Amino acid sequence: MSPVVSGAPKIEFRDVSHSFALGGGEFAALDRVSLDIADGEFVTVVGPSGCGKSTLMNVAAGLLEPDAGQVVVDGETVHGPSPQRGVIFQQYALFPWMSVRKNVEFGLKIAGVGAAERRRRAERFIDMVGLTDFADALPKTLSGGMKQRCAIARAYAVDPTILLMDEPFGALDALTRVQLQDRLLDTWSRERRTVLFITHDVDEAVYLANRVIVMAARPGRVHRVIDVDLPYPRTEEIRLSPEFAELRREVWRSVYHQPTPMERTSS
Template sequence: MTSKVVFNNVTRRFDLKNEPFLALDRFSLDIMDGEFVTVVGPSGCGKSTALNIAAGLMQPSEGEVLIDGMPVDGPGPERGVIFQQYALFPWLTVRQNVEFGLRIKGEPAARRREIAERFIDLVGLSDFADSLPKTLSGGMKQRCAIARAYAVDPTILLMDEPFGALDALTRVQLQDQLLETWSRERRTVMFITHDVDEAVYLANRVIIMAARPGRLKEIIDVDLPYPRTEEIRLSPEFMEIRNRVWHAVYHQ
């Protein structure tokens, strides 16, 4: 496998009330092409900062992030970013929201419609394609945001607590749907979460960050087969990995 996203000694400082604050300290990580990694760590350990730098929404103070060997110097269409807040345009329907990035890319109307319908169907929103976001549940809004990110054909998905605001049942359903979509599309995913069970259930590898300043503490391989199922979630093997991750995160 080849490296898709590479963090090379990434450091990020902020000035808070004229005091320097070190959010990331020489953070290095290789994410392989087609890999699903989750990132966990104590609050304030720099998880979102690392993701924002990879997204091109923030510049490092030192070091660099490489995408396919090229330095990141801003946002790019090869990276789809999904945040906890859905950030849908409230005046646009589900279909229009999903088509938005395609419109910016200059895709003709017929092609936009074709691509949008494919991904709307993929996330199970075909019956709501003409609905406005205000009529959708939280889970449906997040599925729409995922469809919009997929529609512009990114090779990388950067996801920052995308299911954090959802109820437990909806969260589990969207985890399964995300894995099903990933298994078909095999995009590279960097997924931030505070939920240890979610981190283990989704990932090929769990990246554990140390308490501030943000550093790489440990990488735990998740040697569990896909597709992931409820039986796997309840298995002794799952619980063993989950306990390793829990101990590494919360006993720092």
């Protein structure tokens, strides 16, 4: 059964546009993107290369200021990063000289949380991601999947209400990727964070989400929104079901059978 999400928007993209300088001109990464994400919802974003997926997340994170429009979180316009919006990238960005525990504690230390409370909270989330036996290990001794689990624990430790994840499993092998998908969903079902998850993998997008947002490129905008009416917890049986296969086909066609910019212009 799917976890219940409220109808009130947690994140609102209101006609968001953003361009980058390119070869003496401009490249429109996002063009008037409007999208609401509910509190507690798990939304994945897929689309062809150059469709603005990462730009969308960076604007939501406050790492980029949109050229036009606004992103609103809990009724407040985003004007910069916030600890309420945890960001997880494909690159783990762990401090190599710090243990797993110290990496997870880092954001709490910056926030002025006392040593005893930092340790308690870090241990909770280290256990949550299955790294208790490696709490004192340095990142160089960890596998890629373990490093990403450490990054997820670090994001959770500062108690964000939103997780923004930019292809966090993209560099991992297929088996580790599936294992981390299941672990992430288990954590989400217990913690009820709002998740915006960027991926280029259609199977991953369908398996994780309440809704899949399909982006169109040049300029980047919302092409389709596809509801994923599959029960949680998601299991291998669901992944192999006819319903999953049909949703996968629908998302695949929406991503890879889009009209070209020239075709859109002439229509």
